[in-house]
Amino acid sequence: MVPSSRPHRSERSKVVTTPSPLDHGSLRQALEAAGLRATPQRLAVYDQLARSLDHPTAEEVFHAARLEMPRISLATVYKALEALVAVGVVGRLAACDGVGSARYDARRDDHYHFRCLRTGDVIDLPTRYAPDLIDRLDPLLADELRSRGFQVTGYRLELLGYHQTDDANGDDSSRGDDADA
Secondary structure, X not given: XXXXXXXXXXXXXXXXXXXXXXXXXXXXXXXXXXXXXXXXXXXXXXHHHHHOOEOOEHHHHHHHHHHHOOOOOHHHHHHHHHHHXXXXXXXXXXXXXXOOOOEEEXXXXXXXXXXXXXXXXXXXXXXXXXXXHHHHHOOOHHHHXXXXXXXXXXXXXXXXXXXXXXXXOOOEHHHXXXXXX
């Protein structure tokens, strides 16, 4: 079964199609093929990621999952996320500074990200993935790396910057933080 797609439109009116999340049957097959059980907790964690438009941390997934499964623990959420990453149905995005929390992504297609350096938020960019981008940037790079014993199998692109809603004091009004609290 081929999943349907969700279109995203960029400011340049270019439509970029992204795959729909896995249904529970497909997710169950992926887990079982890796020798793992499709537990209700793993399904609930995946559902939270699949519904998320951003890339939440494990703690954010935990708080969202507790609304539907009040007895789920943070440790269970971490274990479920690692299982989903291990079978390849979820991506793990390390913090760019190596200090913050990892973020998780249920999109399985190759795509680009934007990361706010102040808040750590990560969003998908509505730009079509270009598998030949590295060759276009530097046609000799793959050959140079191959001569050093590396084989390029893919790449990741993450743009870094600041949300326009961030003010000079580091507050981000889009996050709903209450400065007077």
